[in-house]
Amino acid sequence: MNNLPPVIITEDLTKVYDEGAIPVKAVNQVNLQIDQGEFTALVGPSGSGKTTLLNMIGGLDRPSSGKVWVDGKNLGAMKKNQLIDFRLHNIGFVFQAYNLIPVLTARENIEFVMLLQKASKKERNHRVLELLREVGLQDKMNNRPDELSGGQQQRVAVARALASKPKFVLADEPTANLDSKTAANLLDIMSKLNQEEGITFIFSTHDQRVIDRAHRVITLVDGAIESDELIANASDHIESV
Amino acid sequence: MLFQIAWKNIWRNKTRSLLVMGSVVMGLWVGAFMMAYAFGMIDQRLQDAVKNEISHFQSHHPKFEIDNEVKYFLSEGPEMLRKIRLDKRVKAATGRVIVNGMVSSANYSTGGRFIGIIPAFENEVTGLQDKLTEGAYFDENSRNKVIIGERLAEKLKVKLRSKIVLTFQDSTGNILAGAFRIRGLYKTYNATYDETNIFVRAMDIDQLINLPGQYHEIAALIHDPGKLDTVITDLTVAYPKAKTEDWKDIAPEISLMIESFDQYMIIFLIIILLALSFGIINTMLMAVLERVREIGVLMAIGMNRTKLFFMISLETICLVMAATPFGMLLGYFTVQYLGKTGMDLSAIYQEGYAAYGVQSYIYPKLEDIYYIRVMCMVIVTALLASIYPAITAIRLNPIKAIRKI
Numbered sequence A: 001m002n003n004l005p006p007v008i009i010t011e012d013l014t015k016v017y018d019e020g021a022i023p024v025k026a027v028n029q030v031n032l033q034i035d036q037g038e039f040t041a042l043v044g045p046s047g048s049g050k051t052t053l054l055n056m057i058g059g060l061d062r063p064s065s066g067k068v069w070v071d072g073k074n075l076g077a078m079k080k081n082q083l084i085d086f087r088l089h090n091i092g093f094v095f096q097a098y099n100l101i102p103v104l105t106a107r108e109n110i111e112f113v114m115l116l117q118k119a120s121k122k123e124r125n126h127r128v129l130e131l132l133r134e135v136g137l138q139d140k141m142n143n144r145p146d147e148l149s150g151g152q153q154q155r156v157a158v159a160r161a162l163a164s165k166p167k168f169v170l171a172d173e174p175t176a177n178l179d180s181k182t183a184a185n186l187l188d189i190m191s192k193l194n195q196e197e198g199i200t201f202i203f204s205t206h207d208q209r210v211i212d213r214a215h216r217v218i219t220l221v222d223g224a225i226e227s228d229e230l231i232a233n234a235s236d237h238i239e240s241v
Numbered sequence B: 001m002l003f004q005i006a007w008k009n010i011w012r013n014k015t016r017s018l019l020v021m022g023s024v025v026m027g028l029w030v031g032a033f034m035m036a037y038a039f040g041m042i043d044q045r046l047q048d049a050v051k052n053e054i055s056h057f058q059s060h061h062p063k064f065e066i067d068n069e070v071k072y073f074l075s076e077g078p079e080m081l082r083k084i085r086l087d088k089r090v091k092a093a094t095g096r097v098i099v100n101g102m103v104s105s106a107n108y109s110t111g112g113r114f115i116g117i118i119p120a121f122e123n124e125v126t127g128l129q130d131k132l133t134e135g136a137y138f139d140e141n142s143r144n145k146v147i148i149g150e151r152l153a154e155k156l157k158v159k160l161r162s163k164i165v166l167t168f169q170d171s172t173g174n175i176l177a178g179a180f181r182i183r184g185l186y187k188t189y190n191a192t193y194d195e196t197n198i199f200v201r202a203m204d205i206d207q208l209i210n211l212p213g214q215y216h217e218i219a220a221l222i223h224d225p226g227k228l229d230t231v232i233t234d235l236t237v238a239y240p241k242a243k244t245e246d247w248k249d250i251a252p253e254i255s256l257m258i259e260s261f262d263q264y265m266i267i268f269l270i271i272i273l274l275a276l277s278f279g280i281i282n283t284m285l286m287a288v289l290e291r292v293r294e295i296g297v298l299m300a301i302g303m304n305r306t307k308l309f310f311m312i313s314l315e316t317i318c319l320v321m322a323a324t325p326f327g328m329l330l331g332y333f334t335v336q337y338l339g340k341t342g343m344d345l346s347a348i349y350q351e352g353y354a355a356y357g358v359q360s361y362i363y364p365k366l367e368d369i370y371y372i373r374v375m376c377m378v379i380v381t382a383l384l385a386s387i388y389p390a391i392t393a394i395r396l397n398p399i400k401a402i403r404k405i
């Protein structure tokens, strides 16, 4: 189906927090390969290292040892500013909550990333409207985040994550603050974008209904991979919801 | 875009921003007012000094200033005075005989400066007659009469028509004493001046010291102070033996006061601005630390540190800049208004200030250049104050910031 090399590779990726009395191995010797276009869930109990792993893959955090290759680039070799630039052009982030800039409208929040990329006005208008349509928020585009519901805010966050046309979207518990119907709706949007634009999604979650939607489920326990399953016909779930 | 976000961020916490703006406005307002007040005071002092004491220029024997001795009179005094009075540029001029000595009453004695005047001319130059609070000015019949300051009269415990004794040396060094009757009491705004200067008619004193018709000092006012330098040059050429100086040279403490004033004002402004900038930094730091998570998100989605730095510093700068015009206008109009109406401080200050030769009525004034200077300093302050909060923002570790919910 796909002979391209994996777009995300981790080699013995380890993160140790030794700020406290006892060092904590948040991520322990993780070796992972993720292909272009995957729709992967990262699961595991609280404190198992999901956020830490996602942050290292996204270049937000530096590993204690081991390497991360994203799109053929060794993130460990990049300087701070290079990493920021790499994130801007390659990675979209969706966090659990409070993703948006409160003083900007939904539309401006999405446009912001493109402004950082120095996209032309025409390009911006086109893409922003397209994304707003994708996430179904055309009529809310001039509302500020505090005028949107939690689900709407997360949809804007997903739209913003995609505005830069990234290859990857990393979402850390994007549905944690949403009720199950809203969560399913957000997953619909994410999986549609995954299929239509071929964007690689990795999201962490505790929610079984979200896990059910993934094509691949990686389970972490105490910072190490406990299981890694491919789920056949996962896309059928979309139709079934 | 950064500007837009910065501006919007300012209005997130209206109360806080308005408080900062208010303090900027207050700072500028108080700063402008204090400066104008001090300038007004100094200007008043200068004008008073010129009008009441120094006049625009004076001529002396070159040694007279160092050694107030009777023998150092102007060698061509009477002719010089006549010439000066005929000069069209000169408004008024008078000659004076000046002797230092002791003044004594039955109760008390103290040092004094006896000034022999030509009553009519003196009045044209210093308006001595208008300063009388009791008694009368000199006339033809007021032989051996004196006019002394109210304050000196109090010290000597004498009243109008009391007799006082003046003791001094004549031109050859003999000690002389003369009894004079008090004809009038005067009062200026300069307490020290009032306590020292004792006026008699020149003709009464020059006979005593044996210098009939001579003067130690010629003082004059001119019509156009802008021509002061040329008038003095002309006189110096015509009478090289006399030393003719303008008010700045005669009362260097006053011109020094004016010159050093600029520096005081700058120090004063720096103190105000320093206090302001601490307030601004504190507030902006609060605003930054409150938004740690948001800034973390901005960094996560790809806003680089340069842009972040500009965004945060723009916030500070916009805040200050938005307030500056209000502060400047408020200061300007306050100064303009009070400059017209004047400020009557007699109720509060008179005693204390009079000792420094300051009137109790002050007209604040400030030259335009100072507003511009203040504006520049505020801009610099805003720039400096914006750095620290912005640096704090870019030092944030986005990952830690994002984990903080």
Ligand SMILES: Nc1ncnc2c1ncn2[C@@H]1O[C@H](COP(=O)(O)OP(=O)(O)OP(=O)(O)O)[C@@H](O)[C@H]1O
Pocket (backbone or CB within 6 Å): A017, A018, A019, A020, A024, A025, A026, A027, A044, A045, A046, A047, A048, A049, A050, A051, A052, A053
């Ligand atoms: N800054 C830090 N300093 C010290 N320890 C940390 C730090 N951040 C995370 N940890 C520890 O690392 C481990 C992994 O944390 P992480 O947040 O990655 O877990 P998680 O799987 O995302 O948990 P959750 O499901 O609750 O979000 C935990 O034991 C946590 O306490």
Ligand SMILES: [Mg+2]
Pocket (backbone or CB within 6 Å): A050, A051, A052, A172
């Ligand atoms: Mg987590």
